[in-house]
Structures are given as structure tokens and as C-alpha cells.
Amino acid sequence: MLSHLFSLARPLIHSLDAETAHRLTVTGLAAAPLRRAGADDPVLATQAFGLSFPNPVGLAAGFDKNAEAIDGALALGFGFVEAGGVTPLPQPGNPRPRVFRLAEDEAVINRYGLNSEGMEAVAKRLATRRGRGGLVGVNLGANKDSADRAADYAILARRLAPLADFLTINVSSPNTPGLRDLQAENALDDLVARTLAARDEANAGARLTPILLKIAPDLTLPELDGMVAVARKRGIDGMIVSNTTVARPASLRSAARGETGGLSGKPLFEASTRLLAETFLRVDGQFPLIGVGGIDSAETAFAKIRAGATLLQFYSAMVFKGPGLAGQIKSGLADRTRRAGLTRLTALIGRDAAAIARGEGL
Structure with a gap:
């Protein structure tokens, strides 16, 4: 039903600029009646x-930046939602236009x-x-404009840890100048420790x-x-692989391919999945x-599992x-699990990681 309705509405949605369409989508999900x-x-149940x-x-993350539409998103069938990115103080971001569809490239x-x-706005919600x-x-x-960006993460963790099921340290957005410098080993070690x-x-006194x-x-x-090495030494609970890319594959055809910013969607799939396998x-x-990166079907989702992903x-x-x-992907993953003669999708995690890291099996 959702797919049919979207196919009817897509021409209208795509006649709007990308940020306006995104804003309307979030507003609509936020206003939707609460439902489960x-x-x-059960083959999809996962522990992590x-x-x-x-x-x-x-x-x-990136869809519901301010935690406005969490319940609406969960009602679409997602097993979990990541809100944000959230900053300690409000900030407007970069000038518009700042998001572009590359339709020919999905x-x-x-x-x-x-x-x-x-x-504070996110904490309240x-x-x-x-x-x-x-x-x-x-x-x-x-x-x-923070003078101590590592301190910002500590401020956020102190405020939001009691309100969230997990927190993600995002030092990989390409759209804040200098942020990716925090991925360097010494800088990252200090940031993670704080x-x-x-x-x-x-x-304190509760589940971490x-x-x-x-x-x-x-x-x-x-x-x-x-x-x-930093993640293992400091006892990080998990890693997310990966954020958007600043690379521009030669295969891109859309007129907007020259815009600056982070590229997401189908062209990111191969590079992000190989990095996932290397990380695993x-x-x-x-x-x-x-x-994360380029998932658009049960097939690509299953490839991430085979490369080492526990979650997607x-x-x-x-x-x-x-x-x-989300529903289509879940159905396809369950079907693949049963065709493999298994009762849990988790049995397939990392099955082909070594081959995918070599550039094979995608």
C-alpha cells in the first residue's frame, strides 16, 4: 500500500526542491497518529x-535531525531510529540550497x-x-564555531545518555570544516575518552x-x-560504517554531480561495503x-550482512x-534466511567479509 501511494505521489514530491520535500515528509510523519x-x-530478531x-x-541519522518524527518512523517498520546529528547549541547550518537529488544516479x-x-530541544522531545x-x-x-569540539561531544553525552538507547560519535560529516580531522588517531583517542x-x-548507578x-x-x-585501534582500546560499543563520501565516482550522470557536499545513495554502496568488510x-x-551506504533493496541489505553488519x-x-x-527489505532478508536453512539472520553476519574486502562477491 505504501509503495503504491508513493508511486502516485512521487511526481508531486519530486517537483519540490529536495529540502522542502524532506521537511514536509518529516512534518507529515510527526503529525501522523501514533500506531505500532x-x-x-522472528528470524530477524537481533542482539547488539x-x-x-x-x-x-x-x-x-540525517533524516530526523531534531527527533520530531521518531514514532512515525518506527511505524514504518524500522527496528530502530537514529535522530540527529545534534549539536550542543542551535545552529542554522549552511546556506540553501544545500541538498540535491541526483535522480539518474539514485x-x-x-x-x-x-x-x-x-x-535541549532534542532532549525535551x-x-x-x-x-x-x-x-x-x-x-x-x-x-x-566551537573552541573545543571534543568537549561538545562530552556535553552531549552527559545530557542525552539518560534519554537515548545509544549515542553515536559522528566525526565523519564532510560538511563541517575540520570535523573529519577528529578521525586522526590521537585526536580521536582524546575525544572518545572524554x-x-x-x-x-x-x-552513574544505571545501565551504561x-x-x-x-x-x-x-x-x-x-x-x-x-x-x-582507538575503538578497541577504549571499549567503544560499536561502529557505524559509513557516512557520506566526498568522492565523485566517474559513473555519475546527474547534472548536480558537481555540487559540493556528502554523496549518499546507490553510488556509495560498493565503497562503503568494502570498508565495512575491512572493519569487520x-x-x-x-x-x-x-x-550504511547504498542500501536500496533486500539484495544490497543482505550484502551488508555478509560483509559484517549486525544492523543496517x-x-x-x-x-x-x-x-x-523498510518492509520490503525485511521481507527479503527473512526469505533469504529461510532459503539458507537457517532460523536466524545473524548466522550470516560476516560470512563473505574476506572476499568482499578483496573486491569480490558484490
Whole structure:
């Protein structure tokens, strides 16, 4: 039903500029009557970070930046939602236009620049919906003009850890100048240590909120080695692979391909999935991974599982395939699991990671 309605509405939606269409979508989901998604196929049940996910398909950060439409998104069938990126203080982000559809490539370029209503607005919304159920993470970012960006992450963790199911350290957005410099091993080690200390303080006497680390797809393998080393040493609970890319594949055909910003969607799939496999091999089972980048079908979602993802996230593909995509992916993953003669999708995690890291099997 959702797919049919979207196919009818798509010409109208795509006649609007991309940011206006996005804003209307979030507003519509926020205003939708509260309802629960149907029960998930038990083969999709997943454990990660000490949490029980009804299915592994999540809504990626960037869609619901200010935690306005969490319940509406969960009702679409997502197993979890990640709000944000959130900054300590409100900031407007970059000037418009700052998001562009690449229809011929089924891709999006954005240079939002972490536009955020700020930590307190998000905290209020999270507190208001507590008790409704559903797993909700928050993606953390630094203010553009902050004198101590590492301190921003600690401030956010201290405030939001009691309100979220997990928090993500995002040092991989390409749209805040200098932010990716925090991926360097020494800078990252300091940032992670301070964030974890703030989380521990906020959760004193209670369950510790998992802290994840989101990385860029443009890392070299030595850079990846350094980030994984920090994550393992500091006891990070998981990693998200990956954010948008600043690369521009030669295959891009759309007129907007030259816009600056982070590229997401179909063209990101291969590079992000290979990096996911490389990360899986380095993590050596110490913590789970979330695979992001180019997921637009059950087939691409399954490839992320085979590359080492325990959980999945997407949202750019909904621009082109509509809000029914989560349900389609779940159905396809359950079918593939049963065809393999298995009772749990998790049995297939990382099955082909070594081959995919070599550039095979995608």
C-alpha cells in the first residue's frame, strides 16, 4: 500500500526542491497518529550493544535531525531510529540550497552542515516520548564555531545518555570544516575518552548507554587501522560504517554531480561495503557493526550482512523508492534466511567479509 501511494505521489514530491520535500515528509510523519508497526518475523530478531532489536533495519541519522518524527518512523517498520546529528547549541547550518537529488544516479548530495535545533530541544522531545517503546539512538556532532569540539561531544553525552538507547560519535560529516580531522588517531583517542567519561557520569548507578563511532567511507586502510585501534582500546560499543563520501565516482550522470557536499545513495554502496568488510576483519568480533551506504533493496541489505553488519541503516533510498522500503527489505532478508536453512539472520553476519574486502562477491 505504501509503495503504491508513493508511486502516485512521487511526481508531486519530486517537483519540490529536495529540502522542502524532506521537511514536509518529516512534518507529515510527526503529525501522523501514533500506531505500532506489525510484529516482525522472528528470524530477524537481533542482539547488539546489550539491546534487543525486533529487526536489524534502521533509519539512518540525517533524516530526523531534531527527533520530531521518531514514532512515525518506527511505524514504518524500522527496528530502530537514529535522530540527529545534534549539536550542543542551535545552529542554522549552511546556506540553501544545500541538498540535491541526483535522480539518474539514485543518489543525494547534501551540505546541510549539521543544522540543528540544539541539544535541549532534542532532549525535551526524547523525554516527552519516553515509555512509548522503540529503540532510539542520537547522533552527536560539534558546533561549527566551537573552541573545543571534543568537549561538545562530552556535553552531549552527559545530557542525552539518560534519554537515548545509544549515542553515536559522528566525526565523519564532510560538511563541517575540520570535523573529519577528529578521525586522526590521537585526536580521536582524546575525544572518545572524554565522551565515555561523560557518559559514565550521566549513567552513574544505571545501565551504561552504548556509545558508537561513525566513520567516513573515504578512509585509507592505515587510517582505518588507527580508528579501530582507538575503538578497541577504549571499549567503544560499536561502529557505524559509513557516512557520506566526498568522492565523485566517474559513473555519475546527474547534472548536480558537481555540487559540493556528502554523496549518499546507490553510488556509495560498493565503497562503503568494502570498508565495512575491512572493519569487520579488524574488529575481530570485539563489538558489532552497523552497515550504511547504498542500501536500496533486500539484495544490497543482505550484502551488508555478509560483509559484517549486525544492523543496517538507510534513508537516501526512500527518496526514490518510498516509505515502504523498510518492509520490503525485511521481507527479503527473512526469505533469504529461510532459503539458507537457517532460523536466524545473524548466522550470516560476516560470512563473505574476506572476499568482499578483496573486491569480490558484490
